[in-house]
Amino acid sequence: MNIVITGATAGFGLAMARTLVNEGHTVIGTGRRADRLADIRTELGERFVGRVLDVTRRDDVATVFAAIAKEVGPIDALINNAGLALGLEGADQASLDDWDTMIDTNIKGLVYCTRAVLPGMVERNTGWVINLGSTAGTYPYPGGNVYGATKAFVHQFTLNVRADLVGKNIRITSIEPGLCGGTEFSATRFKGDEGRAQKVYEGTTPLTADDLANTVRWLFSLPPHVNINAIEMMPTCQAPGPLTVKRQG
Ligand code: NDP
Numbered sequence: 001m002n003i004v005i006t007g008a009t010a011g012f013g014l015a016m017a018r019t020l021v022n023e024g025h026t027v028i029g030t031g032r033r034a035d036r037l038a039d040i041r042t043e044l045g046e047r048f049v050g051r052v053l054d055v056t057r058r059d060d061v062a063t064v065f066a067a068i069a070k071e072v073g074p075i076d077a078l079i080n081n082a083g084l085a086l087g088l089e090g091a092d093q094a095s096l097d098d099w100d101t102m103i104d105t106n107i108k109g110l111v112y113c114t115r116a117v118l119p120g121m122v123e124r125n126t127g128w129v130i131n132l133g134s135t136a137g138t139y140p141y142p143g144g145n146v147y148g149a150t151k152a153f154v155h156q157f158t159l160n161v162r163a164d165l166v167g168k169n170i171r172i173t174s175i176e177p178g179l180c181g182g183t184e185f186s187a188t189r190f191k192g193d194e195g196r197a198q199k200v201y202e203g204t205t206p207l208t209a210d211d212l213a214n215t216v217r218w219l220f221s222l223p224p225h226v227n228i229n230a231i232e233m234m235p236t237c238q239a240p241g242p243l244t245v246k247r248q249g
C-alpha cells in the first residue's frame with residue numbers, strides 16, 4: 001500500500017513509518033523538518049518518500065497531496081498523526097496564539113489532509129484514514145482545555161466521515177491514546193523545558209510509539225469488511241478517575 005503519514009519526523013509517526021516500511025508498504029512521510037525526512041530516507045531506503053509539508057497551510061496540502069498521487073501513485077491510506085499540545089495553563093491564562101496553533105494543526109490540518117485524499121478513495125472505492133485523537137478528547141483535565149477539545153473534534157469528525165462513507169470500502173478510525181512517553185510531545189507542550197517534560201513520565205511505564213505502530217499494523221491486518229471506529233488505549237498505570245468534588249472548608 002501507499003501510506004501517507006503526517007508528522008513522520010518524530011514520535012508515533014516515525015515509529016509507524018519504520019514498522020510499515022518493514023511490512024513492505026511504501027510510506028510517504030511528511031513534516032516540516034526537511035533534514036529529519038532526509039535522515040529517515042537514508043535509514044529506511046526508497047520505500048520511504050519524504051515530503052516537506054506544514055499541514056496548517058491549506059494550499060500546500062492540496063499541492064503536496066496531488067504531487068504524491070502523481071509521483072508515487074494512488075494513496076491507499078492516510079494517517080493523520082501531525083498534532084501537538086501547547087501549554088497547560090488554565091483557560092483564563094492560556095495563550096491565544098497557542099490555542100490558534102492547536103486548532104490550526106489538530107483540527108484544520110487534519111481536515112485539509114482528509115479532504116485531499118477522500119475524492120480519490122471514493123473514486124476507487126477503497127482506502128483508509130486513521131486519525132490520532134487522544135484520551136484528552138474524552139476525559140478532561142486541568143489545562144487540557146483547547147487541546148482536549150481539538151481531540152474531541154477528531155473523534156466526532158471520524159464518526160461523521162464514517163457516516164458519509166457507509167456502504168463504501170473506505171475505512172476511517174480514530175486512535176485515542178493516553179499517557180505515552182519517548183516522543184517529543186511533552187517537550188513541545190512545555191516549549192523545550194525538558195525537565196518539566198520528563199516529570200510527566202516519572203514513576204510510570206507509559207505507552208510507547210512502538211505500541212502505537214503495532215496498533216496500526218494490527219489495523220492493517222484486518223479483513224476489508226471490518227471498520228474499527230475508535231480505539232481508546234492507556235498504559236496500565238493510568239485510568240479515568242472519579243469526577244472532582246470541590247468541598248468547602
Ligand atoms: P511528537 O511531538 O513526537 O511528533 C509530532 C509530529 O507532528 C512531528 O513529526 C512534527 O513534525 C509533526 N507536526 C507538528 N506540527 C506540524 C505541522 N504544522 N505540520 C506538519 N507536521 C507537524 O508527538 P507524538 O508522536 O507524541 O504525537 C503524535 C500525535 O499523537 C499527535 O497528534 C498527538 O496529539 C497525539 N497523541 C500523543 C500522545 C502522547 O502522549 N505522546 C497521546 C495521545 C495522542 P515537524 O515538527 O517536523 O513538522
Ligand code: 8X3
Nearest residue numbers: 134135136177178179
Ligand atoms: C496526549 C495525552 O494526557 O497528555 O494526548 O493529553 S495527554
